[in-house]
Amino acid sequence: MNYSPTHSGTGSASNSLRILEIVARFGTGTTAKEITDALRMPPATAYRILNALVGAEYLVRTSDLRGFALGHAISGLVTAATPPTVPTAARTAMDEFRRGNRFAVHLIMFRNASVRIADEDPDYPLHSVFELLRYPHASAAGKLMLAELGGSASPLPGGQLMKLTENTITDSDRLEEQLAEIRLKDQASEINEFESGSASLALPVRMPNGSVGAALCLTGPAERFTTIYAHAEAARELTLRLAPLLF
Amino acid sequence: MEGLRRRKLSFLPVFAQSIANVAPAGAMSVIPALIFPGLVVGSAGPNLVLTFSAAMAIIVLVTLCLRPMAKRMAAVSGLYSYTAKGLGQRTAITAGWSAIFGYGLVAMASLLAVGTYIVELFVNLGVPVADPKIFAVLVILAAAGAACFLMVRGIQISAWSTLLMEAISIGILTVLMVVYFAFNAPQVNLGCVFAWNGHFDSLSIGIVVAVSAFVGFESPTTLGGEAQRPFVSVPRAITWTPILAGVLYLLAVTAQDVALKEAPSDITGSSTPLSDLFSQSSPLFAAVLDLGIAASWFACAIASVNALARIFFCMGREGVAPRVVGRTHAAFRTPSMAILVVMPVVAIVPVAVIISGASPEQGLANLFTLGAYGYLGSYILASASLPFFLRRIGENTLPSWILGAVTSVVLGAVLWTAAMTSIGTGNPQTLIYGGVLLLSVIYAAFLHRRLPARLASVGIYDETRESDLFHSGPLP
Numbered sequence: 001m002n003y004s005p006t007h008s009g010t011g012s013a014s015n016s017l018r019i020l021e022i023v024a025r026f027g028t029g030t031t032a033k034e035i036t037d038a039l040r041m042p043p044a045t046a047y048r049i050l051n052a053l054v055g056a057e058y059l060v061r062t063s064d065l066r067g068f069a070l071g072h073a074i075s076g077l078v079t080a081a082t083p084p085t086v087p088t089a090a091r092t093a094m095d096e097f098r099r100g101n102r103f104a105v106h107l108i109m110f111r112n113a114s115v116r117i118a119d120e121d122p123d124y125p126l127h128s129v130f131e132l133l134r135y136p137h138a139s140a141a142g143k144l145m146l147a148e149l150g151g152s153a154s155p156l157p158g159g160q161l162m163k164l165t166e167n168t169i170t171d172s173d174r175l176e177e178q179l180a181e182i183r184l185k186d187q188a189s190e191i192n193e194f195e196s197g198s199a200s201l202a203l204p205v206r207m208p209n210g211s212v213g214a215a216l217c218l219t220g221p222a223e224r225f226t227t228i229y230a231h232a233e234a235a236r237e238l239t240l241r242l243a244p245l246l247f
Numbered sequence: 248m249e250g251l252r253r254r255k256l257s258f259l260p261v262f263a264q265s266i267a268n269v270a271p272a273g274a275m276s277v278i279p280a281l282i283f284p285g286l287v288v289g290s291a292g293p294n295l296v297l298t299f300s301a302a303m304a305i306i307v308l309v310t311l312c313l314r315p316m317a318k319r320m321a322a323v324s325g326l327y328s329y330t331a332k333g334l335g336q337r338t339a340i341t342a343g344w345s346a347i348f349g350y351g352l353v354a355m356a357s358l359l360a361v362g363t364y365i366v367e368l369f370v371n372l373g374v375p376v377a378d379p380k381i382f383a384v385l386v387i388l389a390a391a392g393a394a395c396f397l398m399v400r401g402i403q404i405s406a407w408s409t410l411l412m413e414a415i416s417i418g419i420l421t422v423l424m425v426v427y428f429a430f431n432a433p434q435v436n437l438g439c440v441f442a443w444n445g446h447f448d449s450l451s452i453g454i455v456v457a458v459s460a461f462v463g464f465e466s467p468t469t470l471g472g473e474a475q476r477p478f479v480s481v482p483r484a485i486t487w488t489p490i491l492a493g494v495l496y497l498l499a500v501t502a503q504d505v506a507l508k509e510a511p512s513d514i515t516g517s518s519t520p521l522s523d524l525f526s527q528s529s530p531l532f533a534a535v536l537d538l539g540i541a542a543s544w545f546a547c548a549i550a551s552v553n554a555l556a557r558i559f560f561c562m563g564r565e566g567v568a569p570r571v572v573g574r575t576h577a578a579f580r581t582p583s584m585a586i587l588v589v590m591p592v593v594a595i596v597p598v599a600v601i602i603s604g605a606s607p608e609q610g611l612a613n614l615f616t617l618g619a620y621g622y623l624g625s626y627i628l629a630s631a632s633l634p635f636f637l638r639r640i641g642e643n644t645l646p647s648w649i650l651g652a653v654t655s656v657v658l659g660a661v662l663w664t665a666a667m668t669s670i671g672t673g674n675p676q677t678l679i680y681g682g683v684l685l686l687s688v689i690y691a692a693f694l695h696r697r698l699p700a701r702l703a704s705v706g707i708y709d710e711t712r713e714s715d716l717f718h719s720g721p722l723p
Contacts, residue, residue: 062711065639
């Protein structure tokens, strides 16, 4: 890494990010003095920005009030921005499962209440990545995540549910019903809801604490959904093998 | 802070706490009238607008000192914790006692005002009250009981109810004043409002009383643990409350100065002058006004005890007050034991004032002024703490030294002049407050010599927890 944070950039927005970066690098307990020294920033400016960042909870003060550490509010940025890493062992297991099956097998991870593509099927790439990330209510993996988040805290996209196809569920009561069913059956599916002519089955990959951290998605043409569904048991076995490799 | 409901209170209840503790509606109808007839200073009262402007300027200085600390530390016991971090634990004991004294006396005065105004309400409605004294005592006890219930139930409920009451009473008061002046506009002579009679002594004690109309604005600093985003909401609440209250006061004071100057002397000398003034034209008007003012004082009593209880609770936890007051309610997560211990003491004083037959207005004036001494004392120490606080956490700045010095010197000068004037008139207020200060110093010295470990634990606040930190990992 040859990048140095002493570049010239003014304005409190870029200064805020530079301060966050310094705290992230130096670690818990970084003091105001260390920050002003590292950034060659006037102390008054640094204090003002530091306190604004503490107010917004991007930073927290350590117990003696002198030092700073990254606050919980930053997890939204960090976890959403970092692509998930998938260990080679997990990739190999995925590839073995893919071999001989004539439908797409994707691994989707849930990060901070959003969907992230962890391992895409190289033979059948995803067409609608933007829609997949943005409209969880329409896809099987997305619905599995919403079902997991559950309750009133579910981050359904505010207001209206976007209609992607004729069959997309746009009624929030109906969606809630389906989420309840998903929790019961421990799997989610969609036929023609996300893309016309395609269908998916999503099976949960569980973290050690029991919560769902990822989805194994089997996707193919809608008319072949029964064939895909026939592989559900084998796919569920794969999720059990993937769980300790991923989490 | 274990036992209290952490980080749950949104901005509005935090703001409500400070507004209610200031009680603008109640204060703007009672406090100017205390200065005006010269109850505290003798015959010639000082200029009201000038007095209130000066008081507002002083309070804004205090705000500027408290804000940087509120942005850096989630205090559970307000100025007491700031002082502990700035000037040290021994001084903090004095600041804490002083603040408790202030909150306590204002709570007592508030309950006395509730009693006085409810009785007045019945009088204005023409309902015969068999024995006004007994009735007032019953009202005070009922109010104390209701306040206790609301506070133990939770800061959320008490904050919302106080905000509601305060909003209603400010509304009533504003409407009534507008109506009154619409009817009496031709007779108004604004010239006299801005006249200056050149009495510096009466001005300074007038300022002390006027400052008591603002005190309580700092009380959200006791909610640092309970507020959702304490480093934003607490500084915001303590900045806007004095400004909002100050604007209301200056309007009300201009209005009352005009109205009361024209009024007969029996009204200006009354304990409920504003409603007497209205009852000349309409008793119903006056009754509505009484209700609004009483509601405002009730809210103030709640807010004062809320703040007081949190300081006392902290002291209990630290071991510099009986440990038992450090207990919280298991279900409601409020400092219930501190509230239950404090409330009877707060209720007994106004009851005693009424039973003793002392005039309520004299009682109010004395309690408020005495309370203001307590607040001023804690403001001085907390303002002086600012530069030391910042230096201790490695954020030393030159402006903080200037600000801290100017504010504490100005506050000190006001307190000193008020004390001198008060001593001159033979009022024991200064002696009482001086006694409290002396006792606190002796107590702190005792702790220092005998129980240094306990003294060292003074200044607890809501520290960063594991859950506030960023955790990387695949957690959703």
